Amino acid sequence: MAVQARDSDVETLHKMGYAQELRRRMSTFNNFAVSFTIISILSGCLTVYYFGMLNGGPVVITLGWPFVGIMVTIVGLAMAEVCSSYPTAGGLYYWAAKLGGNNSAGWSWFTGWFNLLGQVAITAGIDFGLSFFADFLLNLLFNYPVAPWAIILIYAVVLFVHGLLNTFGVGLVAFLNNVSVWWHLFGVAIIVVVIALVPKGHNSFSYVFTNFENLTGFNFPTASAYVFLTGLLMSQYTFTGYDASAHMTEETNNAAVAGPRGIVWSIVVSLFAGWVLLIAVTSVIQQSNYATEASTLAAPALIWLDSMGKSWTIFLLLIVVGAQFYCGMSSVTANSRMIYAFSRDGAVPGSQFWHRINPRTRTPTNSIWFAAVGAFILGLPYLWSPVAYAAVTSIAVIGLYIAYGIPIFLRLLAGEKFQRGPWHLRQYSYIVGWIAVVWIVFIAILFVLPQVSPGNTLVTFNYAILAVAVVLVYSGGYWFLSAKNWFKGPKVQGSAEELAKIEAELAAAG
Numbered sequence: 001m002a003v004q005a006r007d008s009d010v011e012t013l014h015k016m017g018y019a020q021e022l023r024r025r026m027s028t029f030n031n032f033a034v035s036f037t038i039i040s041i042l043s044g045c046l047t048v049y050y051f052g053m054l055n056g057g058p059v060v061i062t063l064g065w066p067f068v069g070i071m072v073t074i075v076g077l078a079m080a081e082v083c084s085s086y087p088t089a090g091g092l093y094y095w096a097a098k099l100g101g102n103n104s105a106g107w108s109w110f111t112g113w114f115n116l117l118g119q120v121a122i123t124a125g126i127d128f129g130l131s132f133f134a135d136f137l138l139n140l141l142f143n144y145p146v147a148p149w150a151i152i153l154i155y156a157v158v159l160f161v162h163g164l165l166n167t168f169g170v171g172l173v174a175f176l177n178n179v180s181v182w183w184h185l186f187g188v189a190i191i192v193v194v195i196a197l198v199p200k201g202h203n204s205f206s207y208v209f210t211n212f213e214n215l216t217g218f219n220f221p222t223a224s225a226y227v228f229l230t231g232l233l234m235s236q237y238t239f240t241g242y243d244a245s246a247h248m249t250e251e252t253n254n255a256a257v258a259g260p261r262g263i264v265w266s267i268v269v270s271l272f273a274g275w276v277l278l279i280a281v282t283s284v285i286q287q288s289n290y291a292t293e294a295s296t297l298a299a300p301a302l303i304w305l306d307s308m309g310k311s312w313t314i315f316l317l318l319i320v321v322g323a324q325f326y327c328g329m330s331s332v333t334a335n336s337r338m339i340y341a342f343s344r345d346g347a348v349p350g351s352q353f354w355h356r357i358n359p360r361t362r363t364p365t366n367s368i369w370f371a372a373v374g375a376f377i378l379g380l381p382y383l384w385s386p387v388a389y390a391a392v393t394s395i396a397v398i399g400l401y402i403a404y405g406i407p408i409f410l411r412l413l414a415g416e417k418f419q420r421g422p423w424h425l426r427q428y429s430y431i432v433g434w435i436a437v438v439w440i441v442f443i444a445i446l447f448v449l450p451q452v453s454p455g456n457t458l459v460t461f462n463y464a465i466l467a468v469a470v471v472l473v474y475s476g477g478y479w480f481l482s483a484k485n486w487f488k489g490p491k492v493q494g495s496a497e498e499l500a501k502i503e504a505e506l507a508a509a510g
Contacts, residue, residue: 009087009255016088017490018344019502022337023362028258030177031249034268034334035164035242037180040126040327041274042187042320044238046300047129049281051390053294055451056231057213058203058282061426064228065278068235069271074266075131075401075436076242077425078408080260083246084421088254089339090490091115091246092403097489099410099418105489106479111406112342113475115243117467118399119335122241124375125393126331127162128382130324131155132389136298137317140310155379158325162332163372167358167365173333182325187319188277194316195280199307202283215294217453236443237393238274240400242266244334247341256303260423260435297389335371340364343501345491347483359509381463386454399471405440408433 010020026034043286045065052061082095093112100107138144138154165173212226245262249255252262276475281300285293297304300320304313343354358365378395382388411418412433425432448465479487 009253012087012256013250014499016086016094018088018250019499020250021357021362021502021506022089024251024253026174026248026252026258028173028252028254028261031245031252031255031258031262032107032265033177033181034248034330035245035262036184036269037330038122038126038178038241038244038334039239039266039270039484040184040323041238041270041277042184042323043126043129043327044240045234045274045277046281046320047125047297047324048234048390048393049278050297050299051393051451052231053213053285053290053299054215054231055233056228058208058211058285060212060228060231061234061278061282062209065235065275066271068232068239069267069275069396071269071435071439072236072239073264073267074432075404075408075439076263077265078411078429078433078436079243081244081265081420081424081429082264082407082411083249083259084256084423085419086248087249087252087259087421088341088490089247089250089337090241090345090478091249091338092407093342095407096410097295099407099414101410101414105487106397106484107406107410108489109347109479109483109487110475111403112347113400113471115338115403116342116348116399117397118240118403118472119331119338120371120374121378121392121396121399121467123159123328123331123335123371124378125389125396126324127158127236127328128155128379128389128392130158130328132297133301133317133321134158135171136301137314137321140305140314141319141507150231151385152379156376158328159332159372159376162329163369165329166171166336166363166368167256168361173329174264176326177330177333180323180465183319183326184323185273187323188273190319191316192276192280194308194312195284195304198312199284201306203285203287207287208279208282208377213290213294215291216451219453230448230449232443233390233393233397233447233451235399236447239267239270240396241331241334241386243404244330247334250337256421257423258410260421277303280433281371307436332368332371332375335375336364336367339370343367345485345487345489357498357506359506362506372488378467385461385463388464390451391463391467394451394462395467397447398444398464398468401440405444408440409437412437 019299073475086095088094092115093108096111097104134154135151139146177377216227242263245259249259252258286306294298342348343351348354354367356366451462
């Protein structure tokens with residue numbers, strides 16, 4: 001049965017024009033594990049928790065989370081339906097090519113570039129967030145410096161280790177992805193129990209769910225509503241990266257069903273587990289020390305230190321940093337597969353180099369280091385800008401969600417011409433799809449707006465709009481000046497015989 005399913009997956013891939021270059025050994029659970037690990041409630045929720053404290057406070061943290069989670073579930077459902085029809089590592093940009101009609105190459109090109117930007121930014125956001133928490137932990141243990149250069153040093157080491165793991169420890173990465181699911185779920189449970197039992201006092205129900213805070217400097221008449229909306233970045237950033245399930249489909253058995261399930265279930269499980277975690281952390285905010293806790297990039301760590309002391313804080317930080325490490329490792333994995341697939345179709349300068357497969361490990365080694373180095377570059381502005389991390393998270397959200405939205409929109413335009421896969425939304429496709437598109441347009445505009453006041457200085461400027469503009473100008477200029485003449489969308493690697501030859505050569509080399 002398993003052999004038949006694997007043969008069917010390879011046959012589907014051949015119909016899309018690709019050889020089975022990557023090793024197909026992931027189960028439905030493995031596929032889910034990658035996306036769940038990248039969403040990582042112990043990474044996303046906690047690393048941008050400080051931003052929620054500044055931009056809205058407890059109400060945006062505890063009520064904004066389920067609202068955003070429901071909207072993201074709708075986006076995920078719309079994506080999952082398209083993923084079922086086209087289970088390939090190219091994911092979003094391949095979907096856009098197949099649904100784009102007469103302009104398929106252009107849609108594919110721009111989707112791919114925004115996806116690439118978002119993937120690199122999400123890797124940066126995850127490992128940068130890890131660096132803040134690791135710095136706090138090392139400071140408690142060894143009095144390690146709390147300074148931008150010290151955090152950047154940790155960041156560089158973490159990215160290097162994640163690059164090495166993905167290059168040489170392929171089997172270990174797969175194993176750790178599975179461990180990560182249980183680490184996250186048990187980790188959340190342990191943190192919640194400790195918070196419930198150890199602190200002497202907890203905030204009231206009213207405080208946790210209704211208290212509003214505005215530490216942004218905005219004070220115009222409708223500032224409260226604006227600050228609440230910008231504060232949704234905390235939740236929206238966490239719910240990113242689940243397109244990893246699509247990028248891993250060429251390595252997943254029964255991909256046309258497993259990929260969609262991985263997308264949807266990673267969001268739903270994260271929604272419920274993350275909400276419990278956020279309520280618990282918010283319940284022990286020290287109101288007398290709120291401004292100091294909110295200004296610390298590892299805010300939950302300082303909240304725990306204030307409410308439970310050093311020993312418990314170190315214990316909980318070990319759980320959190322471990323989860324964040326798994327998350328960053330998986331992000332590099334998914335990111336490299338997207339770069340590999342986009343390069344396979346000639347869209348990235350130096351494509352032949354980035355598309356190269358290591359015959360021993362059957363992984364795209366060069367693309368792995370593209371992902372790691374690109375993420376490092378995105379984090380460097382933190383050396384002079386304390387709001388750089390919020391900008392990185394905005395870039396991740398905008399880049400990824402534009403890439404998510406384009407194929408959903410094209411699927412809606414395709415109407416009944418869209419050939420549904422085995423996993424689909426039946427009569428709900430259109431209502432789910434249009435809600436998803438409207439939400440994506442809204443957040444793409446929202447998160448390039450100023451996040452603190454004044455927002456026009458070098459220190460406080462939200463440079464997300466610059467990063468998005470650079471990609472738009474570069475990819476747009478490249479397209480109109482050159483790429484439109486030669487980029488025709490995803491390439492067919494060859495005939496059935498040629499695909500078989502590619503696979504035989506890789507099998508022999510391995």
